[in-house]
Amino acid sequence: MSHHAVPAPRPRRRSALPYGLLVPALVALAVALAYPLGRQVVLSFQEFGLAQQFGQPPAWVGLENYRALVTDGYLWTVVARSLAFCLANAALTMALGIGLALLMRHMAKPIRLLVQTGLLLAWAMPVVASLTVWQWLFDTQYGVVNWLLVRLGGDYQGHSWLLEPLSFFLVATIVVVWMSVPFVAFTVYAALMQVSDDLVESAEIDGANARQRLHHVVLPSVRPVLLIVGLLQVIWDLRVFTQIYVLQQAGGTTRDTNLLGTYIYRLGIGGGDFGTASAVALFMLALTVLITAPYVRAMLRQENG
Amino acid sequence: MARATRRPLRLAANLGGLVVFLLCAFPVYWMVNSSLLPRNRIRNPEPSWVPLGGTFDNYRRVFDTGRFFDAMQMSLMVTLLTVLVVLVFAFLAAVAVSRFRFRGRTSFVVTLLVIQMIPVEGLFISQYKMLEGLALLNTVLGLTIVYVASVLPFTIWTLRGFVAGVPYELEEAAMMDGCTRVQAFRRVTFPLLAPGLVATGVFGFIQAWNEFTLAVVVMTREESKTLPLWLSIFTDVNRGTDWGAIMAGSTLIAIPVVLFFLLVQGRMVAGLTAGAVKG
Numbered sequence: 001m002s003h004h005a006v007p008a009p010r011p012r013r014r015s016a017l018p019y020g021l022l023v024p025a026l027v028a029l030a031v032a033l034a035y036p037l038g039r040q041v042v043l044s045f046q047e048f049g050l051a052q053q054f055g056q057p058p059a060w061v062g063l064e065n066y067r068a069l070v071t072d073g074y075l076w077t078v079v080a081r082s083l084a085f086c087l088a089n090a091a092l093t094m095a096l097g098i099g100l101a102l103l104m105r106h107m108a109k110p111i112r113l114l115v116q117t118g119l120l121l122a123w124a125m126p127v128v129a130s131l132t133v134w135q136w137l138f139d140t141q142y143g144v145v146n147w148l149l150v151r152l153g154g155d156y157q158g159h160s161w162l163l164e165p166l167s168f169f170l171v172a173t174i175v176v177v178w179m180s181v182p183f184v185a186f187t188v189y190a191a192l193m194q195v196s197d198d199l200v201e202s203a204e205i206d207g208a209n210a211r212q213r214l215h216h217v218v219l220p221s222v223r224p225v226l227l228i229v230g231l232l233q234v235i236w237d238l239r240v241f242t243q244i245y246v247l248q249q250a251g252g253t254t255r256d257t258n259l260l261g262t263y264i265y266r267l268g269i270g271g272g273d274f275g276t277a278s279a280v281a282l283f284m285l286a287l288t289v290l291i292t293a294p295y296v297r298a299m300l301r302q303e304n305g
Numbered sequence: 306m307a308r309a310t311r312r313p314l315r316l317a318a319n320l321g322g323l324v325v326f327l328l329c330a331f332p333v334y335w336m337v338n339s340s341l342l343p344r345n346r347i348r349n350p351e352p353s354w355v356p357l358g359g360t361f362d363n364y365r366r367v368f369d370t371g372r373f374f375d376a377m378q379m380s381l382m383v384t385l386l387t388v389l390v391v392l393v394f395a396f397l398a399a400v401a402v403s404r405f406r407f408r409g410r411t412s413f414v415v416t417l418l419v420i421q422m423i424p425v426e427g428l429f430i431s432q433y434k435m436l437e438g439l440a441l442l443n444t445v446l447g448l449t450i451v452y453v454a455s456v457l458p459f460t461i462w463t464l465r466g467f468v469a470g471v472p473y474e475l476e477e478a479a480m481m482d483g484c485t486r487v488q489a490f491r492r493v494t495f496p497l498l499a500p501g502l503v504a505t506g507v508f509g510f511i512q513a514w515n516e517f518t519l520a521v522v523v524m525t526r527e528e529s530k531t532l533p534l535w536l537s538i539f540t541d542v543n544r545g546t547d548w549g550a551i552m553a554g555s556t557l558i559a560i561p562v563v564l565f566f567l568l569v570q571g572r573m574v575a576g577l578t579a580g581a582v583k584g
């Protein structure tokens with residue numbers, strides 16, 4: 001992030017005013033986030049199934065929900081699948097986004113404008129709209145992708161992309177990456193434009209070749225931006241729900257394609273087992289915190305340093 | 306960093322740029338194109354690349370059948386209510402954070418950061434139970450409550466940058482000229498802040514308008530579906546999917562969002578960067 005100084009807030013005499021200004025926001029967050037979070041912790045220690053839906057009071061079962069989950073092989077399958085999907089998508093998005101940002105510096109101006117327009121379009125598309133278009137592009141009978149692959153000599157006549165878990169995730173990855181690359185490319189490109197020419201030139205004078213300049217001057221100066229953008233990608237790709245849910249509705253095998261988000265949904269809201277679903281959800285929260293903690297610490301160091 | 310580039314590199318970059326443009330724009334083009342094609346040209350092994358001699362029949366089908374207008378009304382109500390509440394709450398909080406020093410200020414800012422990392426998927430089970438208990442499932446108010454909480458942290462975070470971007474010295478000068486603090490804020494800072502408020506408001510609009518996950522969880526009944534849900538229901542019709550109508554529906558949902566997005570995108574990036582600056 002750029003370093004122009006923002007004037008620090010004035011020290012004022014103690015007053016209740018700032019607290020008063022924060023009250024509405026704090027109340028909203030407490031009602032819709034903090035309370036459900038607390039409630040979810042409670043739920044995760046309770047047996048809360050169909051019987052409770054019909055009025056029976058929930059029974060305390062201690063760690064039973066967690067024990068059942070940890071010993072259930074399926075949970076670990078879903079966790080492993082979610083992590084693999086998250087890392088693959090985040091890595092791919094970052095690589096493509098950074099590569100594109102670096103490339104954009106070398107394009108002729110009209111081409112760069114064209115690329116930026118395309119990226120903006122993809123970025124602006126609502127998730128559900130993109131999902132429907134990509135489904136249509138990958139349609140078994142009349143999809144353009146199959147048409148093209150047949151033309152290229154592939155055996156894709158009437159090929160169904162959502163049936164096989166692996167190709168289901170391939171389609172999901174394409175949609176996710178297509179939607180995420182613009183944000184990375186724009187942010188990194190903006191950061192690259194802030195890198196001073198003098199710095200790069202002096203490295204050149206000192207005898208650094210293009211590769212060395214990239215690795216030792218350019219990339220380190222945009223490191224803070226890469227850090228925050230990378231963190232966001234990991235978080236977003238771990239919690240991916242809409243893409244998987246919609247593609248499952250369109251013909252994926254639920255059990256073979258569940259990621260954490262859809263698993264929680266199917267357990268709780270689909271299956272009525274709110275106790276177990278809460279336990280998985282808290283597990284997912286813990287996982288998010290675990291993965292992002294180093295990033296957050298690095299970012300806080302930057303805020304303070 | 307605009308530096309002279311060697312010719313082969315420039316050529317490769319330009320070619321790569323064209324490919325990227327095609328990959329980005331083609332799906333969008335294909336959506337609009339398909340939405341204008343009659344049924345026999347959609348269900349055709351040979352794709353029609355341009356909608357020459359196209360029709361608006363698909364759009365007519367969307368308006369006639371399905372519950373497009375019901376869903377649109379639902380989406381509009383939830384979205385506008387969310388944006389209104391979020392803007393007021395976030396504005397007050399942003400002023401507190403960037404114009405005052407007080408105990409707990411840093412913790413609040415850090416909390417905002419942390420909240421943004423909490424996946425809704427980790428909370429929607431108990432949010433659902435809460436709204437069920439309050440009899441707010443399938444209501445505008447119920448969905449708005451959870452939307453406000455999910456849009457608010459980001460909005461405060463960005464608005465904070467906009468408020469901090471207006472130099473406090475301007476307010477001080479106005480106060481020296483005899484304005485009270487409130488007057489100084491209203492006459493000097495607020496007008497300078499208006500573009501930032503519009504940008505964050507529009508961005509909140511886009512977020513709420515597009516939101517899918519919480520809507521699936523909260524709006525379980527057919528008659529309370531928002532537009533994104535309405536569209537995915539449309540897709541569910543597996544027996545000879547009506548792709549023309551679906552593409553028309555997608556186009557209708559996408560147009561306002563794309564326009565709005567193009568309008569505020571630049572300002573949001575600027576605000577984000579400002580919000581990320583220490584303060």
